[in-house]
Amino acid sequence: MNVSDLVARYPYLFHMAERDTWSSIKAKGLLSTTAALDLYQVNGGARQTLERGHRPQKVTVGPAGDAIVLRDQIPMAPDRLEVALIDGTTPGEWYELLNGKVFMWAEEARLHRLLKARYYRHLEHDVLTIDAAKLMKVHAERVWLCPMNSGNTFPVPHRRGRDIFQRIDKYPTRATSGRPQKEVVEVVVDYSIPDIADFVVEVRRMQGDQVLHDIAL
Numbered sequence: 387m388n389v390s391d392l393v394a395r396y397p398y399l400f401h402m403a404e405r406d407t408w409s410s411i412k413a414k415g416l417l418s419t420t421a422a423l424d425l426y427q428v429n430g431g432a433r434q435t436l437e438r439g440h441r442p443q444k445v446t447v448g449p450a451g452d453a454i455v456l457r458d459q460i461p462m463a464p465d466r467l468e469v470a471l472i473d474g475t476t477p478g479e480w481y482e483l484l485n486g487k488v489f490m491w492a493e494e495a496r497l498h499r500l501l502k503a504r505y506y507r508h509l510e511h512d513v514l515t516i517d518a519a520k521l522m523k524v525h526a527e528r529v530w531l532c533p534m535n536s537g538n539t540f541p542v543p544h545r546r547g548r549d550i551f552q553r554i555d556k557y558p559t560r561a562t563s564g565r566p567q568k569e570v571v572e573v574v575v576d577y578s579i580p581d582i583a584d585f586v587v588e589v590r591r592m593q594g595d596q597v598l599h600d601i602a603l
Contacts, residue, residue: 473547
């Protein structure tokens with residue numbers, strides 16, 4: 387796939403963040419778990435647990451008033467990952483792989499599906515809408531595309547390995563039309579997007595699939 391076809395098909399990308407985190411994201415950028423741990427110099431056993439272990443609930447890192455919430459990994463229990471992983475990658479290695487990346491949905495329907503999921507539909511979130519073309523002009527070489535929800539194993543632990551992530555120019559397309567063989571589900575960036583505010587066109591406070599109000603950029 388080429389970048390122009392990608393942004394034509396998915397002109398906006400979507401990121402579901404914790405409630406009241408837009409101001410922090412605007413200041414610090416959109417950080418992966420690994421980037422957040424680096425920022426607050428979390429090391430040793432605590433880092434090992436957060437980076438390579440399963441998080442059944444949210445974890446807060448950093449000082450009071452300037453902390454970052456690491457999202458839970460409820461849909462990615464280790465026993466289910468053991469069934470899903472097919473390339474020799476261990477659950478711990480999978481957590482570490484995903485913790486080193488920033489994730490965005492390629493389609494709003496996928497965002498709504500997550501917002502309405504059982505564990506999240508009662509919560510409020512700050513939802514970022516991102517201009518894909520502007521993002522790709524700066525970060526295309528750091529982008530991976532994925533045809534599935536890499537962090538979910540419900541209701542079925544679909545088979546997966548490291549090769550589900552492909553660089554844009556390696557993502558399989560149909561020879562006749564240039565369309566993707568499988569629709570892109572996740573657009574992923576390595577480590578962090580420090581300048582994410584440059585690409586965000588809208589921030590909405592949402593609960594489930596309902597917009598509660600817009601948040602000033």
